[in-house]
Amino acid sequence: MAEDEISKLIEETGAFDCVECGKCTSVCPAAVYDTEFAPRLIVVKAQEGIKDDPMTKKNIWVCLTCEMCNSMCPYKVNYTGFIQGLRSMYFRRGEVPICSQGGLVHTMQRLMAKEDLKQNRLGWVDDDIKISKDKGEVLLFTGCAYQLGTIFDDRAAFLRDVPKSAVKILNAAGVTPVVLEDEVCCGHDLLWVGDEDSFLKLMDKNIERIKATGVKKVVFTCPECFRTFDVDYQDFSEDLPFEMVHISEFVKDAIDDGKLKLRNIDKKVTYHDSCRLGKHMGIYDPPREVLSAVPGLEMIEMERSREKATCCGVNAWANCEENGKKMQIDRLKEAKGTGAESMLTFCPKCEIHFRCATHNKVPVPIEDVDIEVEDFTNLIAKALEDGE
Amino acid sequence: MSSEGEKKPGSTGGEGWEPNIVAFCCNWCSYAGADLAGVSRFQYPPNIKVIRVMCSGRVEPQFVLRALELGADGVLITGCHIGDCHYLSGNEKAEVRMKMTADLLEMLGIGRDRMRLEWISASEGEKFAETMREFTERIRELGPNPLTNGGEDSG
Ligand code: SF4
Ligand code: SF4
Ligand code: FES
Numbered sequence: 001m002a003e004d005e006i007s008k009l010i011e012e013t014g015a016f017d018c019v020e021c022g023k024c025t026s027v028c029p030a031a032v033y034d035t036e037f038a039p040r041l042i043v044v045k046a047q048e049g050i051k052d053d054p055m056t057k058k059n060i061w062v063c064l065t066c067e068m069c070n071s072m073c074p075y076k077v078n079y080t081g082f083i084q085g086l087r088s089m090y091f092r093r094g095e096v097p098i099c100s101q102g103g104l105v106h107t108m109q110r111l112m113a114k115e116d117l118k119q120n121r122l123g124w125v126d127d128d129i130k131i132s133k134d135k136g137e138v139l140l141f142t143g144c145a146y147q148l149g150t151i152f153d154d155r156a157a158f159l160r161d162v163p164k165s166a167v168k169i170l171n172a173a174g175v176t177p178v179v180l181e182d183e184v185c186c187g188h189d190l191l192w193v194g195d196e197d198s199f200l201k202l203m204d205k206n207i208e209r210i211k212a213t214g215v216k217k218v219v220f221t222c223p224e225c226f227r228t229f230d231v232d233y234q235d236f237s238e239d240l241p242f243e244m245v246h247i248s249e250f251v252k253d254a255i256d257d258g259k260l261k262l263r264n265i266d267k268k269v270t271y272h273d274s275c276r277l278g279k280h281m282g283i284y285d286p287p288r289e290v291l292s293a294v295p296g297l298e299m300i301e302m303e304r305s306r307e308k309a310t311c312c313g314v315n316a317w318a319n320c321e322e323n324g325k326k327m328q329i330d331r332l333k334e335a336k337g338t339g340a341e342s343m344l345t346f347c348p349k350c351e352i353h354f355r356c357a358t359h360n361k362v363p364v365p366i367e368d369v370d371i372e373v374e375d376f377t378n379l380i381a382k383a384l385e386d387g388e
Numbered sequence: 389m390s391s392e393g394e395k396k397p398g399s400t401g402g403e404g405w406e407p408n409i410v411a412f413c414c415n416w417c418s419y420a421g422a423d424l425a426g427v428s429r430f431q432y433p434p435n436i437k438v439i440r441v442m443c444s445g446r447v448e449p450q451f452v453l454r455a456l457e458l459g460a461d462g463v464l465i466t467g468c469h470i471g472d473c474h475y476l477s478g479n480e481k482a483e484v485r486m487k488m489t490a491d492l493l494e495m496l497g498i499g500r501d502r503m504r505l506e507w508i509s510a511s512e513g514e515k516f517a518e519t520m521r522e523f524t525e526r527i528r529e530l531g532p533n534p535l536t537n538g539g540e541d542s543g
Contacts, residue, residue: 101449101450102449102450102451102454103450103454104448104449104450104453107450107453107454107457108453108492108496110457111453111456111457111496111498111535112496114457114535115534115535117496117497117498117534117535118497118534119495119496119497120494120495120497121495123495146495147492147495150488150491150495151449151488151492153488154484
């Protein structure tokens, strides 16, 4: 690993300004469970030019890239950017993490980067919904929910419904979205395991294909796709010529403009702010405003919510282990403790990880954690006025 | 990990293209079935590279995708007949997983026909040879793995 590479990273992410205060370590959810993990030390060792530090080598994969620390740091160090840069350096040396499912999801994403395969990704489209395959004003970026629902059929099969739910919502608001047959994975996971080359290939394909449709707006359901486009694509390429919005913002605006009405759902729910939508993108209010527009729905906040929300315990499939499981169980306990019947969230990964936590034996009484984990987009689709 | 620069098993492109097939065979049944096919001198094509696993339930979806990523044109998984698995239900799990894997291959545009799951016991040497012949022909019809750029970048 070249020394100037590290220096450049330290420079770019502001890690140079770190005063070793340790605030990052004090708020880090990973450090609560892994006492050997201290974000501060990773920065300090890099600053001191310590190369090939065994703890760093391990700890860059312990970090959940949740950005809890970024917001706390008095010197505005872009901590997650720093971790991401380190991961890319390690990846280039062939030092890769042990990923869950043997790396299945990453392989799937690399295959999409490698060749232009003629995908069959629109198996969920049927006559109930209206889409366009090439031209329009608004594009729905569907992401990997459909594929993930297939892979995790035993845990989160409901993910297969997410793209269709999103189209139903858009249709109900009078929009016929463009949905691409040759959309590829946004590349989020590959970027966060350090495989920048494959990430860039995916990015170029998506940007080129979306530009060709001439759309003015792209709507996302997945917080990771949303962040990847809005932050990373614009960082690695240039400003994108379309507006990017999260579906919660879209729905909120449509309700405000009187284009969308939601019908009664009698249910008590709680909401989990995923790190990408919350801390990374700052979207806290729109989902809550949408929930308050559903008559009959009672939303109960968890104690650790908004910027204090904890993590689902896994990032980019790279750190599914004991501590992640503990984190999930604790979060589910907290959610169940609110008395809600279900915990809503937008992130398909959070949903899979939380479902996984209770899929097999759990270390606590099952009635403490057996809260339903529900996809937010699916719930809104259920609340559409005409019942469809 | 990027597959660039890694040595890929495989076929040469164009004219002389031959299907390159990876078969994951369960130790307790079809691997022995392959032996029996051998000693009985049943002929089957040389395109198959057999990898022994302790049970068809050991085969992860990732094994199939990774083999294809590295240039295999087809992937075969063979195990004990239902009810005969040495570990009771490994093959039942394999059945569920491989169905999901096939669905995934279809979505990705690689095609579900590039993989197959078969039950072949230790006494079915003839069935082993027949399956290998049939699957090789099927892959020959399908042509090279689209990921290898028409067979060009493997080998
Ligand atoms: S990004 Fe999250 S897990 Fe990583 S060091 Fe910061 S607070 Fe800890
Ligand atoms: S909070 Fe910021 S300044 Fe303090 S130790 Fe962490 S990175 Fe350094
Ligand atoms: S032991 Fe042969 S399939 Fe399980």
